[in-house]
Amino acid sequence: MVERLLIHxxxxxxxxxxxQRGLQSNSELLAELGVYLPVTGRLELEPxxxxxxxxxxxxxxxGSYRRSPQGWPxxxxxxxxxxxxxxxxxxxAFSRVASKSDGAALVxxxxxxxxxxxxxxxxxxxxxxxxxxxxxxxxKSLRMVESFDYHTDNRRSRRLFDYEALLKPWxxxxxxxxxGVPFAGDRDVDPLEELLRAAGIDLGGRVLTHxxxxxxxSLGPVGIEAARLLGxxxxxxxxxxxxxxxxxxxxxRLSSSRAQTNGWCDESFWGWTPKTAQETVEYFSAANxxxxxxxxxxxxxxxxxxxxxxxxxxxxxxxxxxxxxxxxYVFSLANRFSGLRAEVIAS
Amino acid sequence: MTQLVIHTGMPLTGADxxxxxxxxxxxxxxxxGVVLVARDGSKAWDRAVRDVLGGEVPRPLIRLxxxxxxxxxxxxxxxxxxxxxxxxxxxxxxxxxxFGRDHGLSTKVVLVVRxxxxxxxxxxxxxxMRLETSASFASFVGETVASAGLELGDQFTALQDSxxxxxxxxxxxxxxxxxxxxxxxxxxxxxxxxxxxxxMATATRGSASGSTALPGPVLVTALRLLHKRxxxxxxxxxxxxxxxxxxxxxxxxxxRAEAWDDATFWGWSEELATSAQQHYRPGNEVFAAxxxxxxWPDAAPARQQTRLDLPSExxxxxxxxxxxxxxxxxxxxxxxxxxxxA
Numbered sequence: 001m002v003e004r005l006l007i008h009x010x011x012x013x014x015x016x017x018x019x020q021r022g023l024q025s026n027s028e029l030l031a032e033l034g035v036y037l038p039v040t041g042r043l044e045l046e047p048x049x050x051x052x053x054x055x056x057x058x059x060x061x062x063g064s065y066r067r068s069p070q071g072w073p074x075x076x077x078x079x080x081x082x083x084x085x086x087x088x089x090x091x092x093a094f095s096r097v098a099s100k101s102d103g104a105a106l107v108x109x110x111x112x113x114x115x116x117x118x119x120x121x122x123x124x125x126x127x128x129x130x131x132x133x134x135x136x137x138x139x140k141s142l143r144m145v146e147s148f149d150y151h152t153d154n155r156r157s158r159r160l161f162d163y164e165a166l167l168k169p170w171x172x173x174x175x176x177x178x179x180g181v182p183f184a185g186d187r188d189v190d191p192l193e194e195l196l197r198a199a200g201i202d203l204g205g206r207v208l209t210h211x212x213x214x215x216x217x218s219l220g221p222v223g224i225e226a227a228r229l230l231g232x233x234x235x236x237x238x239x240x241x242x243x244x245x246x247x248x249x250x251x252x253r254l255s256s257s258r259a260q261t262n263g264w265c266d267e268s269f270w271g272w273t274p275k276t277a278q279e280t281v282e283y284f285s286a287a288n289x290x291x292x293x294x295x296x297x298x299x300x301x302x303x304x305x306x307x308x309x310x311x312x313x314x315x316x317x318x319x320x321x322x323x324x325x326x327x328x329y330v331f332s333l334a335n336r337f338s339g340l341r342a343e344v345i346a347s
Numbered sequence: 348m349t350q351l352v353i354h355t356g357m358p359l360t361g362a363d364x365x366x367x368x369x370x371x372x373x374x375x376x377x378x379x380g381v382v383l384v385a386r387d388g389s390k391a392w393d394r395a396v397r398d399v400l401g402g403e404v405p406r407p408l409i410r411l412x413x414x415x416x417x418x419x420x421x422x423x424x425x426x427x428x429x430x431x432x433x434x435x436x437x438x439x440x441x442x443x444x445x446f447g448r449d450h451g452l453s454t455k456v457v458l459v460v461r462x463x464x465x466x467x468x469x470x471x472x473x474x475x476m477r478l479e480t481s482a483s484f485a486s487f488v489g490e491t492v493a494s495a496g497l498e499l500g501d502q503f504t505a506l507q508d509s510x511x512x513x514x515x516x517x518x519x520x521x522x523x524x525x526x527x528x529x530x531x532x533x534x535x536x537x538x539x540x541x542x543x544x545x546x547m548a549t550a551t552r553g554s555a556s557g558s559t560a561l562p563g564p565v566l567v568t569a570l571r572l573l574h575k576r577x578x579x580x581x582x583x584x585x586x587x588x589x590x591x592x593x594x595x596x597x598x599x600x601x602x603r604a605e606a607w608d609d610a611t612f613w614g615w616s617e618e619l620a621t622s623a624q625q626h627y628r629p630g631n632e633v634f635a636a637x638x639x640x641x642x643w644p645d646a647a648p649a650r651q652q653t654r655l656d657l658p659s660e661x662x663x664x665x666x667x668x669x670x671x672x673x674x675x676x677x678x679x680x681x682x683x684x685x686x687x688x689a
């Protein structure tokens with residue numbers, strides 16, 4: 001009989017991949033502690049990670065999952081044979097569900113169908129780093145080609161970045177135990193350990209193990225410009241290009257790996273200027289204060305890196321050798337994309 | 348008394364256009380008593396200026412002065428952009444004055460001057476269009492301002508202060524809506540009528556510079572990227588100028604055919620423009636006070652910077668630009684180096 005359901009709901013860019021891979025690599029240890037990691041709803045593309053994206057997507061597009069073996073009824077069926085006291089679901093896509101109108105209630109309701117005791121853990125990161133990191137991820141995964149300023153100007157008002165608006169339906173829901181975990185990105189802190197601690201799961205002195213994170217390196221300033229140019233070029237050459245298609249997802253892995261080989265992940269990208277950073281901090285200040293008061297019973301505790309020096313480049317300002325490498329990167333990957341599409345069709 | 352009129356000016360002040368218009372109305376000018384020193388292109392005119400400043404009478408001038416003395420013609424006209432560069436030097440100004448005195452010529456200089464912000468913007472575009480630079484506009488401005496070559500106050504002090512030489516300054520903006528050669532003639536106190544009669548003058552009336560239109564920001568970006576790639580591949584160093592110009596022309600034609608741009612390039616940010624204006628304004632005012640007894644007549648243009656972020660452009664344009672650069676690079680690297688290669 002499942003006694004408690006823990007949903008790790010995000011946020012994106014708060015070491016979620018690291019946590020999900022950690023869940024997988026520590027599944028035996030967790031099982032010994034009475035934690036069960038459902039098979040239903042896991043993303044097939046990430047076999048080494050416990051990421052229940054399908055369950056989140058099923059809440060966004062229930063029609064597509066009506067008879068799916070990856071949906072909530074299938075999960076209920078799986079859990080009916082489980083007698084571990086704690087079940088963990090992990091997907092940052094739950095934050096996407098929550099960011100939609102009445103989406104947070106959908107998550108809570110679906111969870112309560114399975115188990116009366118629901119804990120939702122959410123890693124809270126300062127918005128400057130979060131937006132910066134999300135931008136890098138979107139560029140890297142070929143979903144976005146616009147400039148950082150465009151991205152932040154157009155997305156700042158999204159609910160994902162307003163923790164009060166996003167998470168209030170959960171932290172004011174008496175039937176949900178909400179845990180807002182401050183995420184500082186500190187390398188000395190194991191985020192999986194943080195998650196388990198927040199959920200009250202005692203490791204009993206046992207040590208978690210983690211695989212090397214070889215795919216998820218963030219792009220540096222040059223890598224950002226190269227990937228933006230690649231994304232734009234692909235859309236020009238293949239007008240039906242869709243970053244969600246399988247060939248594009250495979251290309252993303254190739255391009256990330258190539259960027260890393262080129263040394264374009266060695267530096268960190270930071271698109272804010274002190275001025276734009278300050279404006280953004282002021283924009284979120286009141287909502288952050290209310291969120292912190294309600295959830296932590298304290299002032300907002302995450303430092304805002306307002307004075308961090310901008311670390312971004314413009315394509316045209318790069319030196320000739322780098323421009324040449326970018327051109328080769330764009331051309332070779334665009335050529336590879338044709339092949340990947342053919343492979344996907346063939347398979 | 349025969350007078351010598353030298354038309355000159357700052358860079359990009361329509362010198363070629365003025366000269367071409369003058370040559371086109373040579374006969375009406377001669378009928379009006381104005382003789383052009385040289386018949387062909389700019390090199391001959393520049394040579395004539397060098398001769399004058401070197402104390403030598405240019406051969407055409409000898410012939411003319413003999414003939415025209417008999418005909419009692421009064422004006423010999425020289426047009427040379429390079430004269431302006433020479434006449435910033437006190438020794439050259441002295442030489443010109445001596446030349447006039449020795450040959451009994453009254454000497455006039457018509458100097459076309461231009462507001463620097465537009466001028467620098469056009470200079471930058473020209474360098475990019477000739478594949479001479481891939482530098483950013485800001486860095487080009489930094490170098491240009493530091494070189495002090497466009498500062499009016501200091502540049503022409505010797506010329507303006509020289510006794511025996513009358514200097515008539517013409518703001519470049521005065522060419523707008525007028526026949527440039529006519530403006531130059533009128534500035535020297537001559538009749539502009541001969542210049543107004545030529546068909547070329549009619550065709551170019553209202554075109555201030557007479558140069559090709561300025562490029563747009565996408566073309567500038569494409570040419571800068573091309574320059575960087577060619578630099579990396581050693582092509583810029585190895586290939587002769589004509590091949591590089593041909594490559595730039597291919598890009599320019601593609602830009603026109605595919606309508607890459609719907610605006611012309613303007614590199615000045617508000618901050619950079621303010622700083623440059625503060626730099627040039629005192630000299631301009633000094634020059635204007637001396638030349639016209641007024642304040643500097645041309646306001647700096649208040650245009651918005653054409654910022655371009657290539658990856659944010661429409662994808663079809665991005666892919667076209669990148670593909671074209673690739674094609675041009677391929678052709679240049681595959682082509683055999685011509686005998687003119689450095």
